[in-house]
Amino acid sequence: MTEPLLEVSDLRKSFGALRASDGISFDVRPGETHAVIGPNGAGKTTFISQLAGNLRPDSGRIRFAGEDITALPAPKRARKGLARSFQITSVYPEFSALQNVALAVQAHAGHSFRFWRDARRDPALTLPAQKVLREVGLGERIHVLAANLAHGEQRQLEVAMALATGPRLLLLDEPMAGMGVEESQRMIALLSSLKRKQTLILVEHDMDAVFRLADRISVLVYGRVIATGAPDEVRANPEVRAAYLGEDA
Amino acid sequence: MRRYLFWALLILALVALPPVTMALGQGFYIDLVRRMMIFAIAAISLNLILGYGGMVSFGHAAYLGTGGYAVAIFAFYGVNNGLLQWGVAIGASALVALAIGAVSIRTSGVYFIMITLAFTQMLYYLGISIEEYGGDDGIRLKARSQFPLLDLGDGLQFYYVVLALMLASVYLVHRIVNSRFGMVLRATKSNEARSRAIGFSPYLYRLSAFVIAGAMGGLAGALLANHTNYLTPDYMHWTRSGEIMFMTILGGMGTSAGPVLGAFALLLLEDLLSGWTEHWQLYLGPLLVLSVLFFRRGLAGLFASRHD
Numbered sequence: 290m291t292e293p294l295l296e297v298s299d300l301r302k303s304f305g306a307l308r309a310s311d312g313i314s315f316d317v318r319p320g321e322t323h324a325v326i327g328p329n330g331a332g333k334t335t336f337i338s339q340l341a342g343n344l345r346p347d348s349g350r351i352r353f354a355g356e357d358i359t360a361l362p363a364p365k366r367a368r369k370g371l372a373r374s375f376q377i378t379s380v381y382p383e384f385s386a387l388q389n390v391a392l393a394v395q396a397h398a399g400h401s402f403r404f405w406r407d408a409r410r411d412p413a414l415t416l417p418a419q420k421v422l423r424e425v426g427l428g429e430r431i432h433v434l435a436a437n438l439a440h441g442e443q444r445q446l447e448v449a450m451a452l453a454t455g456p457r458l459l460l461l462d463e464p465m466a467g468m469g470v471e472e473s474q475r476m477i478a479l480l481s482s483l484k485r486k487q488t489l490i491l492v493e494h495d496m497d498a499v500f501r502l503a504d505r506i507s508v509l510v511y512g513r514v515i516a517t518g519a520p521d522e523v524r525a526n527p528e529v530r531a532a533y534l535g536e537d538a
Numbered sequence: 539m540r541r542y543l544f545w546a547l548l549i550l551a552l553v554a555l556p557p558v559t560m561a562l563g564q565g566f567y568i569d570l571v572r573r574m575m576i577f578a579i580a581a582i583s584l585n586l587i588l589g590y591g592g593m594v595s596f597g598h599a600a601y602l603g604t605g606g607y608a609v610a611i612f613a614f615y616g617v618n619n620g621l622l623q624w625g626v627a628i629g630a631s632a633l634v635a636l637a638i639g640a641v642s643i644r645t646s647g648v649y650f651i652m653i654t655l656a657f658t659q660m661l662y663y664l665g666i667s668i669e670e671y672g673g674d675d676g677i678r679l680k681a682r683s684q685f686p687l688l689d690l691g692d693g694l695q696f697y698y699v700v701l702a703l704m705l706a707s708v709y710l711v712h713r714i715v716n717s718r719f720g721m722v723l724r725a726t727k728s729n730e731a732r733s734r735a736i737g738f739s740p741y742l743y744r745l746s747a748f749v750i751a752g753a754m755g756g757l758a759g760a761l762l763a764n765h766t767n768y769l770t771p772d773y774m775h776w777t778r779s780g781e782i783m784f785m786t787i788l789g790g791m792g793t794s795a796g797p798v799l800g801a802f803a804l805l806l807l808e809d810l811l812s813g814w815t816e817h818w819q820l821y822l823g824p825l826l827v828l829s830v831l832f833f834r835r836g837l838a839g840l841f842a843s844r845h846d
Contacts, residue, residue, distance in 0.1 A: 341735065367737035375735070381728040392725050396737035401718040402746065408718045454736055 292355065294319045294458055294488055295340075295371075300349035302335055309335035310346065311512035317458065322480075322489040324499045327509035328532075333492050334376065336509065337462050340490070341373045342366040354457060368397065372456035374447040376463045376492075382436035386427055386446055389435050390418035393453035418453060425449040425479055441472030448479065458488045465495045477501060500524070508532070544795060544841050552701050556694055572697045574805045575704045576761045581785040581797030582707045583754030588783065589791035590715045591747050592727030596651045597638065597658030598782045601631040601752045603665060603774030605759020610769040611671060613679045620683030620690070627760035628753045634661070635752020639745045658779055665771030676770030683764055690764055700761055704798070707754060712794050714750070723747050724792075788829055790836020799837040 293316035302310040309332040317323045327333050338344040340351065342363035351359045358366055367373075381389050391414040395401060398413065408414060422431050425445045430438065435446060444464055451459055464480070465473045477498050483489065484502065493499050499506060500520045507517040508529050516526045523529055552571070559567045580602055587593040608627035612618070642653040666674050682690040690696040714720045726733040726740045733740055763769045772778070781804065789800025807825065811818035833839055 343731075362739070363734045364737050364739040367735055373735050375731070379729060379732045379735070381725050381732060383728055384725070388721070392721060392733075393736045395718055395721065396733075401722045401738070401743065403718040404720075405713050405717055407713075407716045408721045409716060411718070414718075450732075450736060 296352040301347045308512045321504040324491045324503035324506045331509045332512040370457035372451035372454045373460040378443045380435040387431040390453045393450040397454045421449045421453045460490045574802045575700045578798045578801035579707050580758040580782045581801045583751040585786050585797040587751045591723045595654045597654035599774045599778035600658040601755025602759040604631040604634050605756035606763040606769045606773045609760045609763040618684045620685040623683050624760045627756045631756025632753040635749045639748035643744045662774040679767045790838030793838040796836050796838040
């Protein structure tokens with residue numbers, strides 16, 4: 290069995306009396322799509338923030354590609370190949386789609402202490418950016434300001450920015466949040482096309498998407514992982530049914 | 539196209555101003571416009587960090603003062619070599635900016651404003667307390683900075699030197715903000731969390747911009763000391779910082795033309811109103827408030843095309 294790309298052991302984080310992460314152990318194998326689901330307030334956002342490096346855990350360890358990254362800040366994790374999208378759309382609204390993605394390319398093209406040449410006309414940045422934008426289906430919209438893109442397109446743009454960094458692991462925080470049916474279908478198609486090529490962590494409310502895309506699912510309830518396994522196993526797990534899926538399953 | 543037209547007309551007007559005003563017997567305008575252009579350089583440098591970097595530095599007068607003192611202190615000891623004076627003015631201001639920036643950029647929002655303000659007030663009181671260099675009264679420059687082939691004592695030559703330096707500053711900032719470095723700066727102003735998430739650590743980029751802006755502010759200070767032939771700690775008073783900030787906002791933050799327009803407009807307005815009434819500040823205040831309310835994108839917004 291191959292070594293996991295990401296390995297989280299006994300992660301703990303409390304806010305006062307609230308144990309938002311209560312001993313989470315979790316791993317992601319190279320190439321898999323690992324979904325994290327859980328009811329509201331289960332601690333998904335806290336968990337993601339610790340993975341991305343925006344929150345420091347109280348205890349526990351996070352290993353990424355064989356290296357302990359528990360103490361690394363977010364930008365350093367990003368440079369090591371851990372890319373993320375945000376639950377609430379986070380792009381550069383006053384820049385074009387192309388510039389948004391070109392910035393992501395730039396972040397991984399060495400230091401940016403280059404003061405003179407026009408970055409907007411630098412093919413080393415714009416060509417890879419255009420390629421990624423075509424891949425996510427925004428090829429026709431590259432010169433549109435991000436602020437003027439439709440909501441679904443902005444989410445696609447976020448995925449494009451994450452992909453443009455050439456990540457080893459892509460952390461998608463509710464990529465379908467706030468999307469209509471049609472937009473969701475487009476996003477699911479996009480994520481399906483990434484499967485296998487890209488190791489993914491998918492945090493998502495949309496059960497339809499999760500069960501279609503995930504190789505494994507971990508269920509987070511009250512800061513603990515109560516089950517991990519293939520979609521069918523998780524669906525059949527009585528504890529999960531009781532805690533989370535309830536009547537919907 | 540409109541922006542090229544704008545700059546062409548502005549340069550033409552500024553180049554033509556001295557001969558035209560002298561022919562009309564209104565030569566004092568040369569002095570006023572020279573002062574405007576010096577403050578424009580200060581505003582251009584503040585615009586780099588405020589307009590493009592989102593750093594609300596309320597202490598830009600610190601660099602004006604540091605640059606001014608560098609020139610005045612050399613002159614005080616009879617050293618009038620301009621290259622040395624201005625070189626030290628720029629270098630010392632860069633160092634002051636490095637020290638202030640290294641501390642303040644770790645904070646943000648109101649704390650950033652207060653810390654930059656506090657540092658600048660410290661320098662202001664330092665200026666007052668040094669009796670050697672005139673303390674509260676300041677020092678008079680016995681001679682302007684001396685350069686080979688140039689005579690700044692000649693008001694006209696000095697005018698064109700300032701014009702050239704102002705245009706060079708505009709161009710320098712224009713290059714910087716569109717370079718990779720500038721894109722990091724602007725992107726981080728736009729959305730810091732996103733910048734960090736794609737792998738930029740903003741601190742050193744911001745600090746570098748802060749130092750560049752400080753150095754340019756120091757140049758403006760060296761010019762201002764030569765312009766007035768006189769230097770007082772008032773160069774560093776917080777109201778000066780406020781003035782420079784106001785020029786930048788009035789003209790249009792994050793635009794090339796903004797700080798130039800803002801500096802020209804504010805100083806022209808001051809000059810007109812103060813010639814008309816003693817209580818000119820009473821009229822200036824409301825005018826400024828109205829201008830901010832009505833020109834959201836600053837004066838530059840009136841000239842620029844939408845895609846500028």
